[in-house]
Amino acid sequence: MICLSVLLPAKINRILNILVGVIMTTMLMFLAYSVGWYFYKMYAVVESILTMVIVWFAWKWPEESNV
Numbered sequence: 001m002i003c004l005s006v007l008l009p010a011k012i013n014r015i016l017n018i019l020v021g022v023i024m025t026t027m028l029m030f031l032a033y034s035v036g037w038y039f040y041k042m043y044a045v046v047e048s049i050l051t052m053v054i055v056w057f058a059w060k061w062p063e064e065s066n067v
Contacts, residue, residue, distance in 0.1 A: 024047075
């Protein structure tokens with residue numbers, strides 16, 4: 001995703017960041033619910049918070065101006 005963030009145009013990059021972030025957050029929340037070890041639960045919660053921050057930044061990022 002890091003390489004795609006640099007190479008893709010801004011509009012596609014924004015959509016992909018939101019889509020992948022939502023998918024990752026959903027998977028991590030399922031992992032935090034289903035795994036028994038507390039370390040993995042804590043790790044999944046922290047990582048899901050970080051992916052939600054990425055989605056929020058992608059959602060709020062200003063549109064590219066056509067100068």
